[in-house]
Amino acid sequence: MSxxxxxxxxxxxxxxxxxxxxxVSRSETCVCIDAVFALPDRDLGYIHLRHGDRFREWFYAxxxxxxxxxxxxxxxxIKGWYCNITRPAQISAGQVxxxxxxxxxxxxxxxxxxxxxxAEFAELNLTAEEQQKAWQAVASIKTRVAGRLPPFDEISSx
Numbered sequence: 001m002s003x004x005x006x007x008x009x010x011x012x013x014x015x016x017x018x019x020x021x022x023x024v025s026r027s028e029t030c031v032c033i034d035a036v037f038a039l040p041d042r043d044l045g046y047i048h049l050r051h052g053d054r055f056r057e058w059f060y061a062x063x064x065x066x067x068x069x070x071x072x073x074x075x076x077x078i079k080g081w082y083c084n085i086t087r088p089a090q091i092s093a094g095q096v097x098x099x100x101x102x103x104x105x106x107x108x109x110x111x112x113x114x115x116x117x118x119a120e121f122a123e124l125n126l127t128a129e130e131q132q133k134a135w136q137a138v139a140s141i142k143t144r145v146a147g148r149l150p151p152f153d154e155i156s157s158x
Contacts, residue, residue: 004033005095006057011124013099021057029062031089031096037073046106046114047079058151059089059096064137065105066098069151078154081107083141085121085134101126101134105141111155113142 004023008016021035037053052073059066066086070079085103089096102120107113115138126134145152 003094004031006033006035006059007095007097009097009099011099011101011126016100021055024056026091029091030058030060031091033057033059033096037070046108046116047082053079056151059091059098061088061091063140064088064101064133065141067141067151069154078109078156080109081152083107085137087130101130103134103138105138107141107145107152107155109156111145111148111152113145 002023004021005018006021007018010016019035019038021033024032024034026032033056035055035057037049037051037055039051041051042049047070049070050073054071054073054076056069057066064085064087066084066089068082070082071077072079083105084098085101085105086098087101089098102117102124104116105113106116121134145155148155
């Protein structure tokens with residue numbers, strides 16, 4: 001496994017955040033990266049992110065989203081999956097970059113899909129095609145969750 005840089009950009013292409021992860025696997029259209037949450041603790045209401053939480057992240061060059069499985073820093077339990085609606089990722093030899101379109105889906109450990117940040121998404125003034133692709137991405141994530149398709153095959157049956 002080798003070091004890999006992740007670059008998060010806003011919808012206008014401006015870099016918002018970059019961090020290092022470790023490449024787990026890659027294919028022609030996807031990279032999977034392990035990373036550690038290095039920011040201060042954040043309580044988002046639906047999940048509490050703690051410094052040291054472990055993320056497994058999937059970025060796709062042919063899909064309008066990425067998926068982060070979040071696991072507790074201490075016990076490793078899955079806290080949920082954070083799904084960013086993005087333009088398709090730009091993957092190169094040692095890095096991946098994605099342009100975040102504000103709209104998100106959070107999937108709880110038991111499979112509930114919460115739609116987040118609709119107001120911020122509406123303010124982006126995207127083209128009709130980009131809006132359509134974003135909403136199709138939301139539907140695709142929900143379909144994958146309902147079918148327990150990877151990476152949602154770890155959803156608990158509680």
